[in-house]
Amino acid sequence: MAAKPTIKDVAKLAGVSFKTVSRVINKEATVGQELQDKVWKAVKELNYQPNLSARLLRGAASSIGFIYDNPNSNYVIEMQKGILGECRRQGYELVIHPCDSRADNLIEEIVGMVDRSRVGGLILTPPMSETPEVLAALSKRKIRFVRILSGVQPPDEKSPCVYIDDRTAAFRITQYLIDLGHRAIAFLGGEEAHKSSGERYEGYKAALKENKITLDRKLVVNGEYSFESGVKRTRQLLSMSGTPTAIFACNDEIAAGTLFAARILGIDVPQQLSIVGFEDSPFSRQAWPNLTTAQQPNATIASRATELLVESIRNPAQKIDSEGFYPQLIVRDSTCPAPGRK
Numbered sequence: 013m014a015a016k017p018t019i020k021d022v023a024k025l026a027g028v029s030f031k032t033v034s035r036v037i038n039k040e041a042t043v044g045q046e047l048q049d050k051v052w053k054a055v056k057e058l059n060y061q062p063n064l065s066a067r068l069l070r071g072a073a074s075s076i077g078f079i080y081d082n083p084n085s086n087y088v089i090e091m092q093k094g095i096l097g098e099c100r101r102q103g104y105e106l107v108i109h110p111c112d113s114r115a116d117n118l119i120e121e122i123v124g125m126v127d128r129s130r131v132g133g134l135i136l137t138p139p140m141s142e143t144p145e146v147l148a149a150l151s152k153r154k155i156r157f158v159r160i161l162s163g164v165q166p167p168d169e170k171s172p173c174v175y176i177d178d179r180t181a182a183f184r185i186t187q188y189l190i191d192l193g194h195r196a197i198a199f200l201g202g203e204e205a206h207k208s209s210g211e212r213y214e215g216y217k218a219a220l221k222e223n224k225i226t227l228d229r230k231l232v233v234n235g236e237y238s239f240e241s242g243v244k245r246t247r248q249l250l251s252m253s254g255t256p257t258a259i260f261a262c263n264d265e266i267a268a269g270t271l272f273a274a275r276i277l278g279i280d281v282p283q284q285l286s287i288v289g290f291e292d293s294p295f296s297r298q299a300w301p302n303l304t305t306a307q308q309p310n311a312t313i314a315s316r317a318t319e320l321l322v323e324s325i326r327n328p329a330q331k332i333d334s335e336g337f338y339p340q341l342i343v344r345d346s347t348c349p350a351p352g353r354k
Contacts, residue, residue: 017058026054075105076321077131079122079140081113084237084265086293087310091160094314095135102322107131113139113205119149126155132325133157135317139205141173156328158321160313162208165336172324172332174317178208178290181306181339182215182260185288188304188341189258190223193350194286197225198256200245200266202237209234212262212290231256235266239295242269250277250285257285257350264289264296267303271346286347290339301345308339 023033028047036043036051043051054060078095082088092108099106107129111121118140126134133156140146141159150157151170159173164180166173189197199216202209213232220227233249235241242261246269249256261267267289271281279285281301289296289305296303316335324332 017060019060021058022051022054022060025058026050075099075107075129075131076318076325077107077109077125077129077134078137079109079111079134080137081111081139082137082237084263084293086265086295087291090293090310091135091137091314094311094316095318097311098315098318098322102318104132104322111140113143119146122146123149123153123155126153133321135314135321136160138162138207139203142207147171156321156324158317158324160317162206162211164211166334172320173334174313174320175334175336176208176308176313177336177338178211179215179218181290181308181341182212183219184215184341185260185290185306186216186219187223188343189260189286189288189347190219190225192258192286192347193352194256194258195225195350196228196231196254196256196258198231198233198249198259200242200259200261200270201232201234202262202266204234206237209237209262212260216260228254230254237263237265239265239269239272242266243273244269246270246273247277250274250279258288258347259285260288262290264291264293264299264303264305267305267346268295268299271299271301271303282346282348284351286350288347292342296342296344299346304344304347305342306339307342309337313337 019033023029028051032043032047033051036048076099080088096106109125111118136157136159138161141161157171161173161175162178163175164177166175186197199213201213217227233245235245259270261270267287270287274281274285281287287303289303292305292307296305320332
């Protein structure tokens with residue numbers, strides 16, 4: 013059996029030093045394009061695979077961590093898919109660490125995981141990515157991280173982030189329902205700890221205000237990002253007088269629960285009640301009728317966050333810019349003009 017090619021074999025074939033090969037493979041910004049091309053050509057010809065164990069022994073990071081606390085399994089799966097894909101492309105392992113964001117020892121738990129696993133950095137998702145105490149503790153320990161969070165722009169320049177403009181997307185969703193003739197539009201929010209719920213609520217309120225529609229607080233019901241919460245709150249809404257003709261659910265899982273509750277109560281969707289979700293998760297496509305929603309490409313968002321983190325690990329002196337994502341409205345069969353309007 014032929015011996016596996018080594019970094020020195022690559023260096024010899026490319027006509028460069030093995031240190032140059034190492035810098036190219038680790039994607040350091042100090043190597044010119046011509047040398048990079050020579051090295052990658054040699055890597056391909058030899059089918060060379062970097063040795064992660066050797067990297068670890070040298071003290072270099074060989075893995076990154078994914079920290080989350082989210083009841084939405086589709087969200088977690090999509091995030092994991094995006095992070096894992098980029099880790100494999102970049103030659104890193106992935107350490108997945110679910111946690112309870114309300115735990116008293118949250119910070120100690122995260123820092124302890126970093127120490128044990130020797131990860132090079134963290135991908136933080138809400139609510140940890142939006143918790144100042146967590147961010148301050150990680151910064152104090154000089155632990156690199158990239159935040160995925162809700163906002164119309166980066167909240168600061170302390171560390172790179174991938175921000176999602178939930179507010180504008182929610183405005184457009186609400187405006188779409190208003191354009192269909194709906195005036196009694198309910199809003200089903202998610203957990204208050206997740207900034208996305210508040211940002212979507214602000215977009216909803218702004219659209220009502222712009223169209224001179226008075227906010228009816230009876231139509232705003234907070235809860236959890238879950239199917240069960242959607243069922244419970246929808247039954248509550250539809251049992252009172254002055255029922256809504258449309259419901260804006262803060263994610264597709266809530267919206268699917270809303271659809272289920274409407275069906276139990278014998279309410280036709282969309283003829284009697286229009287329903288809109290958010291995220292474009294499998295719930296939106298598997299429900300019948302298919303849900304109108306805002307497309308939020310979670311796997312792509314996670315992949316980009318991982319790319320930013322790897323850049324910051326390999327080039328610690330380089331300023332890494334944040335990046336925004338803008339969910340787009342997808343119209344499906346769960347919405348139509350308000351009753352009485354054609």
